[in-house]
Amino acid sequence: MRLHALTGDDPRDVLRTLRGALHGAGPALGLGLVGEPPSEVPAGTAVVMTTSGSTGVPKSVVLSRDALISSAMATADRIGSGAWLLALPAAYVAGLQVLVRALVADREPAVLSGRFTPEAFASAALTMTSSSGGRPVPTYTSLVPAQLNRLLDAAETDPAVGKALRSFERILVGGQALPTAALERAEAAGVRLVRTYGATETSGGCVYDGAALRGVSVRVFAGEVQIAGPTLAEGYLGEPDRTAAVFAVDRDGTRWYRTGDAGLIDDALLRIHGRIDNVIVSGGINISLDRVEKAVRSVPGLASAVVVGVDDARWGEVPVVVASRGEALRRSESVQFEEARGVVADRIGAHARPARLVLVDEVPLLPSGKPDREAIRAAVASLH
Template sequence: MRVRPVTGDDPREILRGLRRALDGAGPSLGLGVVPGVAGDVPEGTAVVVTTSGSTGVPKSVILGGDALAASARATADRIGSGAWLLALPAAYVAGLQVLVRSVVAGHEPGFIDGSFTPRGFAEAASALSSDAGAGTPTFTSLVPAQLTRLLDAAERDEAVADALRSFARILVGGQALAPAVLERAEAAGARIVRTYGSTETSGGCVYDGIPLDPVSVRIHRGEVQVAGPTLATGYLGAPELTAHAFVRDRDGTRWYRTGDAGILDEDGVLRVRGRLDNVIVSGGVNISLDRVERIVRDVPGLGEAVVIGVPDDRWGEASVVVAARGEALRRSEAVQLEEARGAVAAEIGPHARPARLILVDHLDTLPSGKPDREAIRRTVLALH
């Protein structure tokens, strides 16, 4: 079975091909497939999603129609079924799943004309509610940066505020949602569900820390691992990578190794602590940059900041906070940095304090909306 590459990112074209692929009537779709990465895919493959992620290393993930549908049904079982608004790129798994859920639910999805803007979001939300009809709940999926932008706009635009309140649930994933942003959203009347997952799990598979019903989560040697019918088949043209990422235990259960550090608390709630490999060694001490970043984002004005590691002549490596100008301009850079350093020192220790704060005009992002950490790191190294 071969893959038909989809050029461009027209969501309506992707939806047409997706319907055929899910029905088994059409070829598998190749979204973002890198030239030179090819090969046969197993029968039942609906989509191959190629994503570079935040590290810049491309991976072509094979997703079966059964896995995508299982994820869509599990979401409906958890939050309800209805009409969905696509506010994310359809070529990435979070946007793709909005289309899959629409197909499974039997509702036409809503689309935003042009690029994402708060006004465009509000108009599309209103049109979706009207088209879906009274009594049909509506849903959407966002990344934290989009939610923050909408909340800012809602303070001065009642149409945007109404749009946020109109959805039965708004899924937010792609990266951790800062507690302060969640509080703002809830105060604005938005019903937020924080999601955790990846392309390899057909999108979000843990909602507000609780796995969806067909999904199992375990912590093995500190790593979050996921099992269940939503797992990808593997990676196109990369059998060694597939064998490393997807493993079977003694009873035959197939687990996906996420590479994330996490814990399961007494109530079975998953708490992700960051990437196992996003660690620097500063002065001989291991420091999780994800943990530092979560703390820094609680500092006023640094809610979207990114923390990256850079070489340091004295300590070997050090962390740097990178933030967009805007809110941070209301106070001096020195004050912002000291607040961030103080917060990190209080929770982790003085050894983990970031060395610098760098303000940029804008933070580089991937098409999925996530920070492009590799591009941000290159920018910092050029300045360093």
């Protein structure tokens, strides 16, 4: 099957190619591909999407038509069907699925063009009013927590933003954990939220408010959250070994996606409590703390620094550099911090820049001599 790789993320271009891919009439859609894309992909492929994944290293996820459509139909089964507003980048799976849901519902999606602002969001949302058979058509959208917080802040002084938020039948929020304070603010403002959990490998969110969507199975095996069902990706393009390692097959033939998340099932609801690996999700983007730490340690005076992830009201989690005061003060603290941010931006990207530099008298160590990351993380969190 042919692959049409887009170099940009213009929603109109994505929608045009996606429409043909889902109908089986056009080439598969390639988004964010790194290097020279292949001309052919497996039959049945609708989208090949590059993601930073749980390791922070790019990988190309192969999503079939059946997986994407199954996800959209399961969402409609849970929250209803209607008109969708795209307020996320179309090149990310959460944005892509907004377009898929709209196409499956046979409705043209509304698109928030340009830079995301509360004013632009309100304007787009309040023009979506329509009816069918004399009944209002429900509207839906999908956001990340940082967007939601910004909208809730704006709603306090701009009634139009509050009205826009309340106009949606449901607003899906995912990409990272939603802080309890934000959930309570939204509920107090009359906003109907659904917290979603999933990954590119599961065609986006597949667990809503802790409960798996129709057809999706969730288990916690050896402390790791694993997912099965019709929404799973085919694997990673051109990487059979990685595919086999991440998509495990049981003796009974059930195929499970190993999320890398630690969690538990409590009262039939899935609860996530961190990563098995050393990765955080900040503003909906996976950041490998190992890669950030390696970059930071190249800065003079920070050779033994440790990078941990801490909770942040806006971004969910952010990287924080912790270093020994005795080592770090050989140079100006502010200079070191800015150099660390610059190095990380150059090597990984601006999204991974540390939020703070914290100096301590002594970095806690384990008996093995390795940094005690849990103690360091707790100490940084206590500073709030």
